[in-house]
Amino acid sequence: MVRAPVSQRIITGFLILSGILAFFYIIASLLLAIIITNRPPKPVTTTPASFGLNYRDVSFLSRDDHLLLRGWLIPGILPDGRLTVERTIIQIHGAENNRAQVLDIDAAIVKQGIAVLAFDTRGSGESAPAPKGGGYFEQRDVLGAVDFLRSGPMSYPDLGRPKAIGGWGISVGGDALIYAAAQEPAIKAIVVDSAYATMAEYMEPAFGDFSLFIPGARYSEIMLYGLDYTYIRPVDVMARIAPRPIFLIQGSADTYIRPSNMTELAAAAKAAPDAHVQTWLVPDANHIQAFQVAEGTYIDRLVNFFNTELHVNGNTL
Amino acid sequence: MKHMKCIQTECENSVPDSKEPLTGVESEGSRSLWYIVLLALAPLYLLIIIGVLAFALVMLDRHFILVTNFVLQQDIFIAILIIGIACAIIAYSLSVMHALRKIGMWRQNGLRRQATLGQLLLVMVASIMLFPIILALFIH
Numbered sequence: 001m002v003r004a005p006v007s008q009r010i011i012t013g014f015l016i017l018s019g020i021l022a023f024f025y026i027i028a029s030l031l032l033a034i035i036i037t038n039r040p041p042k043p044v045t046t047t048p049a050s051f052g053l054n055y056r057d058v059s060f061l062s063r064d065d066h067l068l069l070r071g072w073l074i075p076g077i078l079p080d081g082r083l084t085v086e087r088t089i090i091q092i093h094g095a096e097n098n099r100a101q102v103l104d105i106d107a108a109i110v111k112q113g114i115a116v117l118a119f120d121t122r123g124s125g126e127s128a129p130a131p132k133g134g135g136y137f138e139q140r141d142v143l144g145a146v147d148f149l150r151s152g153p154m155s156y157p158d159l160g161r162p163k164a165i166g167g168w169g170i171s172v173g174g175d176a177l178i179y180a181a182a183q184e185p186a187i188k189a190i191v192v193d194s195a196y197a198t199m200a201e202y203m204e205p206a207f208g209d210f211s212l213f214i215p216g217a218r219y220s221e222i223m224l225y226g227l228d229y230t231y232i233r234p235v236d237v238m239a240r241i242a243p244r245p246i247f248l249i250q251g252s253a254d255t256y257i258r259p260s261n262m263t264e265l266a267a268a269a270k271a272a273p274d275a276h277v278q279t280w281l282v283p284d285a286n287h288i289q290a291f292q293v294a295e296g297t298y299i300d301r302l303v304n305f306f307n308t309e310l311h312v313n314g315n316t317l
Numbered sequence: 318m319k320h321m322k323c324i325q326t327e328c329e330n331s332v333p334d335s336k337e338p339l340t341g342v343e344s345e346g347s348r349s350l351w352y353i354v355l356l357a358l359a360p361l362y363l364l365i366i367i368g369v370l371a372f373a374l375v376m377l378d379r380h381f382i383l384v385t386n387f388v389l390q391q392d393i394f395i396a397i398l399i400i401g402i403a404c405a406i407i408a409y410s411l412s413v414m415h416a417l418r419k420i421g422m423w424r425q426n427g428l429r430r431q432a433t434l435g436q437l438l439l440v441m442v443a444s445i446m447l448f449p450i451i452l453a454l455f456i457h
Contacts, residue, residue, distance in 0.1 A: 008421065011439050015360075015413050018443040023406055025450050030398055038391065065384050123387075130387045215453045223375055224394055 029216025030224075036206070036217065037131040037225055042098050044125045048074045051107035054083060056155035060148035062122065062140040069141055070126040071099050071119025073155045076110045087310045088115040088162035090145045090187075092173030094194075094288055095132065098125030101170065105291055108299045114306055115162065117145055121176065131225045134199050135175030136232045142167065142180035142187075150186060163312040164188050168302065171195060171257070171288050172202075175234045178265075181244065182237035189309040190241065191302060193249040194288045196257045197264035199232035205256045235268045242272030245309040247301075251285030251293070278305070353431055356419055357438030359412035361445060364405050371401035413439070 048055040055074040062069055075083035089109070093101040099118040106116045121138045122130035131137065149162050166189040169177030174195030181187040196202040204211050221227045238246075246269050250262035262279060269277045280301060282290040291298040374397045382390040416439060423432040 005424070007436060008417065008424070011436050011443070012417055014443045015417075015439060018446040019360075019406075019409050019413070021450055022446040023402065023409075025453070027402060034391075034395070067385060128385065128387070129391075130384050212450075212453055215456060216449070223372060224379075226379070 025213070025216055028210075029213050030220045032207070032210060032213050033217040033220035033224060037133075037221060037227070038123065038129075039096055039132065041120070041124050041126075041129075042096060044098050044100055044120070046100050046103060048072055048103065048107065051103065053107055053110060058117070058119070058148065058152075058155050060119075060144050060152050063143035063147055064140050065130075065137075067122050067128040067130050067141070067144075069119050069122065069128070069144060071117060071145070074106060074110050074116045074118065075156060075159060076113040076115040078113045083156065083159060084113060085115040085156060085159045085161070086163045086312050087113070087166065087306065088117055088149055088164075089166040089168050089191075089306060089310070090142060090149070090177075091116050091118040092121060092138070092142055092167065092169040092177050093118075093124065094171030094173050095134070096124075097170075100125075102291060105299060105302070109303060109306075112303045112307070114166075114303070114310070117149060119145055121173065131227070132172075133225075133227055134202065134229065134232060135172040135195070135234070136179065136199070136227065138172065138176035139179035139183075142169075142176050143184055146180070146184050146186050164310045166190065166306055166310045169193070169195065175199075175232075178234040178241070179237060182240040185244075187244070188311070189245045189247075189306065191247045191249065191305060192265070193290060194251065194254060194257055195234065195248075195261065195265065197233070197235040197261040197268070199229040201261060202257060203229055235264050238265055238268035239272040239275070241269060243274035243276055245276040245305070246278070247305045247309075248277065248279045249290050249298075250279075250281055251287060251290050252281045252283050253285060254287045256287035276309075350434075353435050354438060357416050357435045358442060359416060360409045360439075361442050363408040363412055367401055367405045367408060371397055374401075413442075 053074050055072045057070065058073045059068060059070045061067065073085070075085050076087065078084055091099070091102065091106060093099055099120050103118070106118055110116055119141070120127035121132075121141045122128060123132045146165060149165055154161065165186050167177040167181060167187050168191040169175070171194045174192035177187075177190050177192060178195060181190050203214050207214055207217075218229060221229070248262045248266055250257075250259050252259055259281060262281065266277050266279050269275050282294050282298075285293040375394060378390055378393045378397065382393065384390065416435060420432045420435040420439070423435065
């Protein structure tokens with residue numbers, strides 16, 4: 001048997017190594033893209049009833065792609081005990097969570113006379129399975145919630161329809177809200193907590209030790225889901241929300257979405273001549289922990305914002 | 318052309334097992350520049366063809382199965398990807414083995430220039446395979 005020359009053996013080794021590395025990279029990138037976009041939904045294990053609240057299960061379709069979304073409509077409680085949906089805020093949860101993420105804060109809000117529509121975004125909780133878009137696809141869910149409140153079946157027919165709709169989004173839910181508010185004037189005021197300015201800023205912490213696979217996962221997501229994170233830039237649409245008021249909240253110790261994201265979003269929003277922007281950097285709060293670190297103050301500031309900015313017939317209630 | 322094709326086919330059929338001593342003289346057709354390029358770059362263009370086919374099937378899946386039926390859409394994605402990757406690994410392995418065997422035969426037959434060109438092209442294939450990873454290291 002004739003032994004192959006050294007050069008031939010080196011080339012064979014190089015071809016094997018490059019093949020193994022290339023296929024490993026491709027497989028890992030595809031897997032990461034599929035896993036990130038399809039994380040299993042977190043089950044909804046509690047209801048507003050556990051906070052002694054009156055509520056209705058609701059379901060509606062996302063705008064444009066008609067996915068079935070499920071949620072709760074929790075009417076506000078007026079000082080005399082009557083229920084109201086005149087001012088309703090749409091609450092959008094963060095990634096890998098569901099409509100119950102901040103149910104304790106929802107409870108505090110409704111006790112101030114503001115109704116809450118909390119729902120599971122696509123692929124979360126009990127809503128239809130669908131690829132998650134880091135807030136980009138989810139804007140259709142928020143718009144579907146607006147359509148539901150304006151023209152869907154009334155869960156509380158005796159309470160009528162909301163006269164003013166606001167939004168409160170957490171993390172990627174905040175980004176979904178920014179996109180939705182930028183194109184839907186029916187959303188009159190928004191609170192955005194811990195949202196990214198551009199998805200590129202969110203990718204590196206999201207991938208952690210696997211950041212080498214970001215480019216591969218990017219092209220995999222483009223191919224599989226039509227989602228290119230480099231084009232997901234809520235910062236670019238912030239100025240379109242004016243003159244409607246915006247309240248941006250961020251933890252100063254956020255290692256996942258850095259506080260500079262809030263600064264960028266605020267600066268972009270203020271570029272509009274009639275902008276109305278407030279910011280609050282919560283000391284020592286990590287990602288989506290502002291409501292835990294500053295619980296009482298968080299609720300007070302949130303409710304005060306909506307009390308001041310969410311008008312019904314030109315007046316606050 | 319017809320003559321060349323005929324010679325090539327005969328040559329392919331008469332390729333001896335690599336374990337046996339190589340005594341036959343290969344035809345001019347099989348040693349032409351284009352033949353060497355086609356042979357050595359086969360791992361690359363076969364991967365490209367499989368990749369394009371898989372991409373087209375995924376696009377068809379996305380087009381015909383709406384996101385409202387996402388579970389089915391996703392199952393088909395995964396099936397296409399698994400089959401595509403399996404085909405790609407097999408195509409890459411077989412085409413590399415075939416090219417290396419041919420280059421070995423040329424070398425033993427004293428066709429050093431052809432063998433060297435084939436080797437250079439295979440090095441290029443391996444480098445191109447690594448290029449996306451190297452690029453990812455710098456741009457991620």
